[in-house]
Amino acid sequence: MDLKLRMRRLRANEKIRSMVRENHLHPEDFIYPLFIAPGENYRKEVSSMPGVFQLSIDEAVKEAREVYELGIPAVILFGIPEHKDEVACGAYADDGIVQRAIRAIKKELSELYVITDVCLCEYTSHGHCGIVRGGEVINDETLTLLAKTAVSHAKAGADMVAPSDMMDGRVQAIREALDANGYSHIPIMAYSAKYASAFYGPFREAAESAPQFGDRRSYQMDPANGNEALREVLLDIEEGADIVMVKPALSYLDIVWRVKQEFGYPVCVYNVSGEYSLVKAAARNGWVEEKRIVLEILTSMKRAGADLIISYHAKDVVKWLKEENKC
Ligand code: PBG
Numbered sequence: 145m146d147l148k149l150r151m152r153r154l155r156a157n158e159k160i161r162s163m164v165r166e167n168h169l170h171p172e173d174f175i176y177p178l179f180i181a182p183g184e185n186y187r188k189e190v191s192s193m194p195g196v197f198q199l200s201i202d203e204a205v206k207e208a209r210e211v212y213e214l215g216i217p218a219v220i221l222f223g224i225p226e227h228k229d230e231v232a233c234g235a236y237a238d239d240g241i242v243q244r245a246i247r248a249i250k251k252e253l254s255e256l257y258v259i260t261d262v263c264l265c266e267y268t269s270h271g272h273c274g275i276v277r278g279g280e281v282i283n284d285e286t287l288t289l290l291a292k293t294a295v296s297h298a299k300a301g302a303d304m305v306a307p308s309d310m311m312d313g314r315v316q317a318i319r320e321a322l323d324a325n326g327y328s329h330i331p332i333m334a335y336s337a338k339y340a341s342a343f344y345g346p347f348r349e350a351a352e353s354a355p356q357f358g359d360r361r362s363y364q365m366d367p368a369n370g371n372e373a374l375r376e377v378l379l380d381i382e383e384g385a386d387i388v389m390v391k392p393a394l395s396y397l398d399i400v401w402r403v404k405q406e407f408g409y410p411v412c413v414y415n416v417s418g419e420y421s422l423v424k425a426a427a428r429n430g431w432v433e434e435k436r437i438v439l440e441i442l443t444s445m446k447r448a449g450a451d452l453i454i455s456y457h458a459k460d461v462v463k464w465l466k467e468e469n470k471c
Contacts (some may be wrong), residue, residue, distance in 0.1 A: 157267055160392060161347055165445045166251075168203065168443075168446070168470075169443055169465065171214065171215035171471050173217050173452060174216045174458035175217075175220050175259060175412070175453070176200060176220075176454075176456075177196075177220050177221075178208065178343040178457070179196070179197070179224060180198075180199060180221055180224065181352050187200070188345075190352075192421050193346050193420060193424070194428070195456070196350060196456050198224060200348065201245050201248045202248075202366070204245055204248070205252050208253055208256055213253065214463070215462060217257050218258070218303075218304075219249070219256060219259065220259040220260070220261055221242050221259070222261050222350075223235075223241040223245070224241065224266060224351060225240065225266065225267050228266075228267055228268060228269045229267075229268070229269055229276065230268065230270070232268045235266075235267040235292075236289060236292040236293040238296060238396065240279055240296070242297065242300075243297065243299075246301050247299050248321055258302050259304045259305070260306065263290075264290070265353040266351050268364055270357065271354055271356045272354065272400050273286075273310065273311070273372060274289075279345065279357070279358070282309050282361060289312055290309060291317045291320070291321035294318040295325050295351070296320060304330060304333055306332070306334070306389070307335060307364070308338060311419045314461070315388055316350075318332060319383060332384060332385050333387040333388075333389060334387070336373075336388040337373035337377055337388075337389070338404065339396065340359065340361045341391075343419055345421075347416065347418075358467065364413065370399060370402065370435075372406035373390070373403065374402060374403065374406055377406075379411075386410070387409065387451075387452070388403060388410040389411070390411065392416040392419060393416065394419050397445065397448040398448075399412050400445065400448040400449050401448045401449050401452055404448070404461050410452065412454065414454045415441070415456070419441070420455070423438060435461040439461065
């Protein structure tokens with residue numbers, strides 16, 4: 145055959161493959177989630193998420209140190225409060241579980257970047273992400289509580305806040321409250337295109353935040369919609385978001401691509417609990433090779449345009465990269 149171009153020339157061996165490789169994973173791409181529980185010396189594995197634990201604050205500090213020493217720059221904190229109520233008091237209390245965890249982590253590891261998830265669902269007795277009246281999630285009243293929550297996180301020492309509730313106007317409300325309280329330097333990473341997804345199932349066990357009635361479809365996005373995601377992202381940018389997020393990640397890579405192409409903003413993806421559990425379950429059965437499949441999945445997120453990846457696999461990935469001298 146008289147072929148001028150042979151694509152296989154650049155695939156001949158790992159040396160040349162690595163020289164022309166377009167996308168790479170780095171430790172600094174990752175944000176590691178931590179679930180903070182009450183008590184002391186407490187470390188309970190989430191049954192549907194092997195390798196992921198609910199941690200008391202002292203244990204969370206240990207875990208945060210491991211994350212930091214691996215070279216992962218950031219954690220994102222979720223709280224499991226002792227008490228839940230109708231108005232999510234635990235979300236914005238100065239001595240709330242997340243506020244105390246921020247102080248403890250920052251005291252030991254001032255260089256670790258601490259992001260907080262800003263939402264009410266872990267703190268409300270009904271498990272919805274906002275104030276509920278007559279079976280409805282009330283948007284505008286919820287904004288006041290979300291803003292209070294974000295300010296209390298900043299006050300405790302959080303480096304960045306990440307609203308995940310999907311109420312309309314929450315980025316603006318949080319931006320205004322942060323600015324009014326002297327936190328204009330604290331960035332907002334908005335869960336902008338957050339879908340009403342079955343992939344959050346295992347998280348709700350981890351964070352004990354399943355809604356007690358109904359579902360989240362009146363505020364999270366319909367998985368069938370793509371154009372709407374761009375409108376959500378545009379709104380969050382206009383309201384002051386510094387980083388925008390697409391969540392879940394794997395089934396929404398088209399959205400990641402479109403958001404990156406359209407806005408050029410820093411894009412974070414959330415490689416959510418269900419994505420993690422599917423891989424773990426299949427790997428445990430010996431049906432897939434865990435390391436290869438995880439690296440392939442996460443690299444596809446970078447290829448789609450993600451700058452940052454929140455992932456429960458982050459510690460494993462960085463260990464693998466180190467083994468291969470890739471970082
Ligand atoms: C809180 C929140 C959820 C997740 C992150 N923040 C759950 C939900 O919206 O039900 C899911 C994360 C995951 O599945 O790993 N609203």
